[in-house]
Amino acid sequence: MNLSTLAVHIDTEATSPTHLSAPPIYESVGFRFDSVEQLERRARGQSDDWYYGRYGHGNMRLLEDAMKRLDGAEAALACATGMSAIYCAVWAAVNKGDHVVAARDVYGGTFVLFRDELTRLSVEVTFVDPTAAAVEAALTPQTRLIFVETVSNPTARVVDLERVSRLAQQAGARLFVDNTIPTPCLCRPLAFGVTGVIHSGTKYLSGHSDAMSGVFLSNDRDLVQRARQIAIKTGMQVAPFEAWLTLRGIRTLSLRVERQSQNAEALARWLDEQPQVSRVWHPRLASHPEHAVAQRLLPHGCGSLFAFEVKGGVTAAARVIESLKIARFVPHLGDVATLVTHPALSSHINVPDEERQRMGVTDGLIRVSVGIEDIGDLIADFAQALKMV
Numbered sequence: 001m002n003l004s005t006l007a008v009h010i011d012t013e014a015t016s017p018t019h020l021s022a023p024p025i026y027e028s029v030g031f032r033f034d035s036v037e038q039l040e041r042r043a044r045g046q047s048d049d050w051y052y053g054r055y056g057h058g059n060m061r062l063l064e065d066a067m068k069r070l071d072g073a074e075a076a077l078a079c080a081t082g083m084s085a086i087y088c089a090v091w092a093a094v095n096k097g098d099h100v101v102a103a104r105d106v107y108g109g110t111f112v113l114f115r116d117e118l119t120r121l122s123v124e125v126t127f128v129d130p131t132a133a134a135v136e137a138a139l140t141p142q143t144r145l146i147f148v149e150t151v152s153n154p155t156a157r158v159v160d161l162e163r164v165s166r167l168a169q170q171a172g173a174r175l176f177v178d179n180t181i182p183t184p185c186l187c188r189p190l191a192f193g194v195t196g197v198i199h200s201g202t203k204y205l206s207g208h209s210d211a212m213s214g215v216f217l218s219n220d221r222d223l224v225q226r227a228r229q230i231a232i233k234t235g236m237q238v239a240p241f242e243a244w245l246t247l248r249g250i251r252t253l254s255l256r257v258e259r260q261s262q263n264a265e266a267l268a269r270w271l272d273e274q275p276q277v278s279r280v281w282h283p284r285l286a287s288h289p290e291h292a293v294a295q296r297l298l299p300h301g302c303g304s305l306f307a308f309e310v311k312g313g314v315t316a317a318a319r320v321i322e323s324l325k326i327a328r329f330v331p332h333l334g335d336v337a338t339l340v341t342h343p344a345l346s347s348h349i350n351v352p353d354e355e356r357q358r359m360g361v362t363d364g365l366i367r368v369s370v371g372i373e374d375i376g377d378l379i380a381d382f383a384q385a386l387k388m389v
């Protein structure tokens with residue numbers, strides 16, 4: 001054979017795959033078939049052989065299998081981002097004329113997806129406070145889906161999944177929960193009778209701000225299969241390297257989340273005693289609206305995310321944020337490093353003032369996604385920054 005042929009047809013099989021202790025990265029878009037009959041069976045959906053990258057690949061399968069075990073789910077779909085997981089899950093669950101009840105304080109990207117795109121399909125969406133009473137009051141005979149976040153961002157509101165799940169069952173609606181912030185380490189929503197769980201793998205699952213992914217999980221295999229068909233049609237599947245990075249992050253997830261939860265609670269309690277701070281939104285503090293719900297739902301920790309308000313509005317908040325030396329000013333969450341941001345002038349910039357105040361997203365509010373640093377170093381950093389106010 002000539003070199004031009006040899007170079008193209010290099011070996012694609014590893015010599016001893018059974019001895020690997022870490023998963024390989026399967027960067028293969030096409031897959032070889034041994035016969036036309038085998039290809040026909042795959043094309044007719046009669047086998048699940050690897051077919052073409054958009055239909056699934058080795059790293060996607062490994063991530064899905066890992067998440068099924070972590071969340072205790074029968075089926076999983078791994079997507080390119082958290083938003084694509086939400087899109088595939090929700091579009092698999094609703095039809096024209098349906099009514100959706102969603103928590104008002106869901107992630108901004110979810111809010112605008114529902115407000116702008118779901119409603120264009122003649123799906124009516126009612127946004128409510130993240131409480132069981134508000135969800136109940138919004139239910140109609142057409143309600144087919146309730147969508148909430150276990151712990152919301154930035155004020156760490158906690159939804160009573162047991163009560164909302166019962167309401168969904170009584171109403172004949174599905175309940176989807178974005179569980180990005182607690183992760184399966186702190187909460188496994190399927191155990192409460194929830195229909196579907198979504199994670200942005202971009203956050204705590206991968207954990208190092210270097211990968212984007214998302215996962216949809218359910219015990220309803222048909223529902224996940226429908227979501228998978230949407231992912232295939234729209235090309236929303238996770239890429240091999242991103243799936244590999246997410247899976248690598250998952251191997252240290254429980255250690256990171258445990259440390260981050262402890263750090264967050266300690267930092268929140270310390271901030272609550274500082275004279276420059278007017279309010280701290282952490283579910284372990286008695287002042288938090290869902291303090292009791294969180295004790296029941298999140299007994300092992302509330303996760304790394306919380307928010308606090310400094311006296312003196314935007315000017316004071318900006319001084320604190322810009323004076324921090326260890327905590328980084330990044331509008332993102334879930335990293336091993338502590339990240340802070342200013343929600344009023346970023347994620348909530350288009351929310352009308354009155355509504356924003358009602359949500360607690362005041363001008364002095366700072367959101368913190370606490371990392372795994374030494375807690376003494378973190379407290380010292382926030383102490384020197386608060387002195388600048």
Ligand SMILES: Cc1ncc(COP(=O)(O)O)c(C=O)c1O
Nearest residue numbers: 081082083107178180200202213
């Ligand atoms: C709670 C939550 N869900 C979903 C998303 C969307 O995830 P992604 O950016 O991976 O699409 C985010 C992003 O910040 C989020 O915070």
